[in-house]
Amino acid sequence: MNILEQIIADKRVEIEGRKAARSLEQLRAQLSTVGRQPGFVEALRAAPMGLIAEVKRKSPSAGLIRDPFDPAEIAKDYEANGASAISCLMDEKYFGGGAADFSSVRNAVGLPMLYKEFVVDPWQIIHAKTMGASAVLLIVGALSDEELAFFIKEIQTMELQPLVEVHDREEMRRAIDAGSDCIGINNRNLKTFATTLETTFELAAMAPEGCTLVSESGIKTPENVVRLKEAGAHAILVGESLLREASPGRAAAHLMGLA
Numbered sequence: 001m002n003i004l005e006q007i008i009a010d011k012r013v014e015i016e017g018r019k020a021a022r023s024l025e026q027l028r029a030q031l032s033t034v035g036r037q038p039g040f041v042e043a044l045r046a047a048p049m050g051l052i053a054e055v056k057r058k059s060p061s062a063g064l065i066r067d068p069f070d071p072a073e074i075a076k077d078y079e080a081n082g083a084s085a086i087s088c089l090m091d092e093k094y095f096g097g098g099a100a101d102f103s104s105v106r107n108a109v110g111l112p113m114l115y116k117e118f119v120v121d122p123w124q125i126i127h128a129k130t131m132g133a134s135a136v137l138l139i140v141g142a143l144s145d146e147e148l149a150f151f152i153k154e155i156q157t158m159e160l161q162p163l164v165e166v167h168d169r170e171e172m173r174r175a176i177d178a179g180s181d182c183i184g185i186n187n188r189n190l191k192t193f194a195t196t197l198e199t200t201f202e203l204a205a206m207a208p209e210g211c212t213l214v215s216e217s218g219i220k221t222p223e224n225v226v227r228l229k230e231a232g233a234h235a236i237l238v239g240e241s242l243l244r245e246a247s248p249g250r251a252a253a254h255l256m257g258l259a
Contacts, residue, residue, distance in 0.1 A: 002191040003060055007094055008142050011118045014093070019123050027126040040112045040135035040161040041182055041212050043084045044235040049225060049259035052114060052214065053078040053252050054087040054239025055105055057096030061193040064096075066243045071101040072108035077249030078242075079109045082256065085134070087237055090117035090124075099131065106132040114163060114237075118142060125154045135161040135182075140171040141190060148178045163214065172203045181211055184237065188217035197224060204232040222258040229259055 001009070044050030055071045055078075058064045066074075075086050088105050089097030097116070106113060112134035117124055119138055128136045136155050140148060148164070155162040164180035166172045167189055175183050185203050188195040195218035207213050215228045216237040228236060238255065245251035 003193065004139075004141060004190040007060075007091070007118055008120060010093060011091070012120050015121045015123055018127075019121070024123050024126060027123065027130055030130045031126070034130055034132065036159070037132055037134040038110065038112045040085060040114070040163070043112045043134075044212060044214070047082075047084050047235075047259075049229050049233070049256060050084040050214075050235030051082070051252060051256055052085045052087050052235060052237040053083040053242060053248070054089070054116070054237060055097075055101065056087075056089045056239045056243060057101075058094075059240070060094050061188070062240050065240055069096075072104040074243070074248050075105040075109045075111075077247055078252055079111055079249075081247075081249035081253040083111060083249070083252055084235065085112040085114060087114040087116045087239065090115060099127075102131050102133075119151060120147075122151075122154055125151065125158060125160070128155075129158045129160060133160060135163050137163050137165060137184070139165045139190070140174050141165075141167060145174060145178065148174065152178055152180065165216065166203065167199060169203065169206065172206050176206070176208055176211075182214070183207060183211055184214040184216050185233075186216045187219075197228065200228055200233060201231050207232065219255070222255055225255060225259045 057069045088102045089095040092098040114135045115128035115133040152162045164175045165184040167186050185200045187199045200215040213233045214235045215233040220241045242248040242251045
């Protein structure tokens, strides 16, 4: 079993526990109190190159990334330095994230937020809406074609934006066939955690006209950003390289300086 398969197996068990504690019906009852959040794609497209800045405590590949870790302060730093949106990790076991981090960020900033999670159940989509998300991540490599199409529709029904993540040509074709209009190209192989920007350079050319492209992972220099923009990316998602700096926000501003 590779890393992604292990995470997904654990996630299915976790979500069954969460559903037992808080049913889908209980979550749906909260929807009437949820205000409309800012548009995710609109925010990314409003800049010459959009930046989804990530709030992440740790990862399986990097270990502990930042300590002490204050998600609200990090997010405010990002917002003050021009980030377009915030990605917040929901997985606790492998990434040290969760609902408490998401809520603290949501209360601290006005930017659109990405519910960065391994989605395996509709419960998570309703949860994302109640938390104040603008977008929800879907990982093609973790879903069947039927699940992918169903989750895209569910997310859109909630007036949220699906960010459909791919890593290879087959996954890119599956995302396109499912009607994805916002595709994240993950430069990191979630099965091995090997990372190369060549993944974006290879797959960007396959994107249909009008699709918003996000390049994710392994982006470390302003020159990387320029090359990705030239390849057709409309935005980037960056976390680790920013979070290791004293001021993640100033690091973000520097990273985007040539874009």
